[in-house]
Amino acid sequence: MNNPTQRPILSVENLTTEFRISGQWHPAIRDLSFQVQPNETLAIVGESGCGKSITALSIMQLINKSQGRIAHGRIEFDGRDLTACSEREMEAVRGDALAMIFQEPMTSLNPVMTIGFQIAEAVRYHRPVSKREANKRALELLEMVKIPSAARRFDDYPHQFSGGMRQRVMIAMALACEPKLLLADEPTTALDVTIQVQILALLADLKETKQMGMVFITHNLGVVASIADRVAVMYGGRIIEEADVVSLFEHPTHPYTEALLKSMPRVDQPRTALHPIAGQVPPITTDMPGCRYADRCPLREARCDVSVPPLTPVAGATGHRVRCWVRAPSPMLEAVAS
Amino acid sequence: MSATSTLHPPGRLARFARLCWRRKAASAGALITLLMLLVAIFAPWIAPHDPNEQDILSRMAGPSADYLLGNDTYGRDILSRIIWGARVSLFIGVTSIGAAMLIGGMLGVLAGYFGGKLDRLIMAVMDMLLSFPSLVMGLLVVAVLGPTTLNLIIAIAFTAIAPFARIARAPTMAVKQRDFIEAGRALGYSDLRIMAVHVLPNILDEIMVLGSLWLATAIRTEASLSFIGLGVRPPTATWGGMIRDGFENMLDAPGLVIYPSIAILIIMVALNLLGDGLRDATDPKLRHE
Numbered sequence: 001m002n003n004p005t006q007r008p009i010l011s012v013e014n015l016t017t018e019f020r021i022s023g024q025w026h027p028a029i030r031d032l033s034f035q036v037q038p039n040e041t042l043a044i045v046g047e048s049g050c051g052k053s054i055t056a057l058s059i060m061q062l063i064n065k066s067q068g069r070i071a072h073g074r075i076e077f078d079g080r081d082l083t084a085c086s087e088r089e090m091e092a093v094r095g096d097a098l099a100m101i102f103q104e105p106m107t108s109l110n111p112v113m114t115i116g117f118q119i120a121e122a123v124r125y126h127r128p129v130s131k132r133e134a135n136k137r138a139l140e141l142l143e144m145v146k147i148p149s150a151a152r153r154f155d156d157y158p159h160q161f162s163g164g165m166r167q168r169v170m171i172a173m174a175l176a177c178e179p180k181l182l183l184a185d186e187p188t189t190a191l192d193v194t195i196q197v198q199i200l201a202l203l204a205d206l207k208e209t210k211q212m213g214m215v216f217i218t219h220n221l222g223v224v225a226s227i228a229d230r231v232a233v234m235y236g237g238r239i240i241e242e243a244d245v246v247s248l249f250e251h252p253t254h255p256y257t258e259a260l261l262k263s264m265p266r267v268d269q270p271r272t273a274l275h276p277i278a279g280q281v282p283p284i285t286t287d288m289p290g291c292r293y294a295d296r297c298p299l300r301e302a303r304c305d306v307s308v309p310p311l312t313p314v315a316g317a318t319g320h321r322v323r324c325w326v327r328a329p330s331p332m333l334e335a336v337a338s
Numbered sequence: 339m340s341a342t343s344t345l346h347p348p349g350r351l352a353r354f355a356r357l358c359w360r361r362k363a364a365s366a367g368a369l370i371t372l373l374m375l376l377v378a379i380f381a382p383w384i385a386p387h388d389p390n391e392q393d394i395l396s397r398m399a400g401p402s403a404d405y406l407l408g409n410d411t412y413g414r415d416i417l418s419r420i421i422w423g424a425r426v427s428l429f430i431g432v433t434s435i436g437a438a439m440l441i442g443g444m445l446g447v448l449a450g451y452f453g454g455k456l457d458r459l460i461m462a463v464m465d466m467l468l469s470f471p472s473l474v475m476g477l478l479v480v481a482v483l484g485p486t487t488l489n490l491i492i493a494i495a496f497t498a499i500a501p502f503a504r505i506a507r508a509p510t511m512a513v514k515q516r517d518f519i520e521a522g523r524a525l526g527y528s529d530l531r532i533m534a535v536h537v538l539p540n541i542l543d544e545i546m547v548l549g550s551l552w553l554a555t556a557i558r559t560e561a562s563l564s565f566i567g568l569g570v571r572p573p574t575a576t577w578g579g580m581i582r583d584g585f586e587n588m589l590d591a592p593g594l595v596i597y598p599s600i601a602i603l604i605i606m607v608a609l610n611l612l613g614d615g616l617r618d619a620t621d622p623k624l625r626h627e
Binding site: 062088094102110111122 | 522
């Protein structure tokens, strides 16, 4: 599925987004680099405050300018650098080639407009089509996201739809112009487990048929396992481990990833074996010269506090990289030690 | 929502009618306002006499079979003048409040949506306008521009812009925080489109409520300005002008002042009842009572 010769649809390089807190700029994401191929799902995983939503908003250029800024880095999407685009150029990209869906389907639709109007609006805004054509396309989209008796529900208002159906409508709106990349920011978090499965299946299916790249942001490792091709684990604004989904679950290498997997309740193990991660994420206002996980890490050594470990390939696995001094010492250092 | 209402979604109009029916006072207000509007529109057919026709022999006469409310100082039919006056009052009220709603609403949405310096600038100007009582402000504008109907409309609109800007700004700021605005931005919608298509319909009810209440104020301001001689030029019949004309002879023929005053009173009460009803009907906290 992951063809390395293919050109990535999204390529983020050294992205740093900062927020101003009482007059000082603090980075919420630091030197973030990753790529997404067409027809590939990259899951970004991490706990609250690790910067995963900020990553999506940075790509969309939707960071509120009065509070935040992209300090440096490139976001290359479909052959152009989004950080250099004007607001007007971004408006043309958003909702067309680059779309996003949000966590809260209950409130992400305008309560005073019909479902049909809102989907047709997304079509008409980016495509020079007549009202009739837009409505026709909107109905197709409603059917595509499997709204039962779509034609009859076309003129319904959002309050007449359940949460799962509203999220389908949001997906329909996001896909209205057949985006090349879809950013999904915890799209199933607010939904029942049974509905979650349906939405995930729908997204996976649409991604496949439309050959669309997808960035799937979540804190739910179960969701990651079912939808992702590749996973990037974020902590403290950095990617600390990146691997294909199987390697990550079979050989979690960073102590944080390991702890994250252990903290997940599993039906195939006794209930007492739940291991929460002690401590909490350092606030973005604290400046740490070393690894930001060091405080909570059982493997902490003196060098962890001195400098940030690089994202180093794990020996014997392609595409598996980890940011840890202890677990992934660079080959050069290993040579010195032996 | 019950199952039946999902199967047969009632139209907006039907729902509105039902809400009005539940609130009798509001319906009465709406009915009287509607009646007044009809009277104003069909004045030429309803009025029994030409409002400017003088019957010198019946100067300041009391009610008679021919002149139901009596005659004024020049012997003109008071009832016909009140009917024609409704035309002037309502026309000036509706157009000036319509203009104020449009301009004030737009300024308020702009201020609330963009915030920051623009918000501070717009609201500072609005606060300045608000510090003048509407009659003083109207007086000022008419005195500067001269007393024509158009200037009267401009003057009254001017006094009402600030309250509409204020009433539009607060809910805009609340709506702006809601998720569907960010979802709209993620779909690439421009600020202008978000304001016009997604913010405005969500705050329209609050503007409408204020509109009905301010329509009453506008009619009163028009009457006041006419009363002090800065309104529509005589001999055009206006309620304020009629009170002014009858003022000198009030003790001899109280009807000259009383009947137009009652006309003003009725439309003011009706509009206030309607406004209160609209407010209750659009308040989600009271909707399901």
